[in-house]
Amino acid sequence: MRYRTALAFGLAVLFAASAQADDQSGCKPSVIGTGRVGAIVDGRTVRLTDGREIRLGGIEAALQAKIALESMISDREITLMRLAENDRYGRVVALVTMDGQSVQQALLARGLARVSADIGDSACSANLLAAEKAARAAGLGLWADPYYVVRKAENPAGILAVRGHFAVVEGRILSVRESGSTIYVNFGRRWSDDFTVTVSKRNERKFTAAGLELKKLAGQHVRVRGTVEERGGPWIEAANPAQIEIAEQR
Numbered sequence: 536m537r538y539r540t541a542l543a544f545g546l547a548v549l550f551a552a553s554a555q556a557d558d559q560s561g562c563k564p565s566v567i568g569t570g571r572v573g574a575i576v577d578g579r580t581v582r583l584t585d586g587r588e589i590r591l592g593g594i595e596a597a598l599q600a601k602i603a604l605e606s607m608i609s610d611r612e613i614t615l616m617r618l619a620e621n622d623r624y625g626r627v628v629a630l631v632t633m634d635g636q637s638v639q640q641a642l643l644a645r646g647l648a649r650v651s652a653d654i655g656d657s658a659c660s661a662n663l664l665a666a667e668k669a670a671r672a673a674g675l676g677l678w679a680d681p682y683y684v685v686r687k688a689e690n691p692a693g694i695l696a697v698r699g700h701f702a703v704v705e706g707r708i709l710s711v712r713e714s715g716s717t718i719y720v721n722f723g724r725r726w727s728d729d730f731t732v733t734v735s736k737r738n739e740r741k742f743t744a745a746g747l748e749l750k751k752l753a754g755q756h757v758r759v760r761g762t763v764e765e766r767g768g769p770w771i772e773a774a775n776p777a778q779i780e781i782a783e784q785r
Contacts (some may be wrong), residue, residue: 545772588631590622592653612633615630616631649683704763717736730769756783759773
């Protein structure tokens with residue numbers, strides 16, 4: 536009980552901070568509805584009393600996030616803000632707020648979630664990434680677990696250890712090349728062994744509009760997030776500009 540009380544108090548403080556950050560960044564997606572939370576399904580899914588299932592968009596949640604959500608929003612009225620289209624299971628994908636404050640940011644700030652690869656609103660992605668960064672720097676929550684460690688681009692074997700799963704990978708881009716309809720962001724010289732990020736040419740404009748000119752990224756230290764696949768070496772496909780983040784200088 537003391538843990539839940541302390542958790543609720545800490546999240547209230549984080550809620551206040553996240554509301555201020557939203558105001559400053561222009562993260563104001565349109566409201567698509569409201570409802571009362573009837574059940575917490577998992578760390579990023581809630582069921583409203585009217586039967587709708589809501590997926591908290593923009594995050595990959597840890598198991599402990601379910602407990603946090605129970606403390607934060609069980610039997611509470613929430614507001615749903617448009618973040619993406621409904622998912623293939625019919626769940627509404629939304630930025631969830633309570634009293635005008637972001638539930639996703641609160642989870643990220645406690646290290647109970649990571650920013651996902653499919654954020655729809657670029658203004659809101661900046662806030663989510665900032666909340667994740669603070670928790671990561673402090674080693675909070677999942678960031679204290681070796682499984683969730685930021686993988687190093689220069690260690691392909693370490694990246695392939697989480698093949699088929701979501702991961703965050705960090706390293707310096709060696710070169711950017713284009714072949715056919717694909718842009719290859721290379722972190723090593725051997726495509727058959729080294730880490731690579733691919734971007735479909737048809738998505739290049741989205742990255743440029745977000746301030747990421749892919750062909751000028753060579754030499755930059757970046758952080759990439761997405762599902763790890765194997766195509767020769769480890770590989771992540773980036774379809775959203777928020778998947779590639781300019782990292783701190785080393």
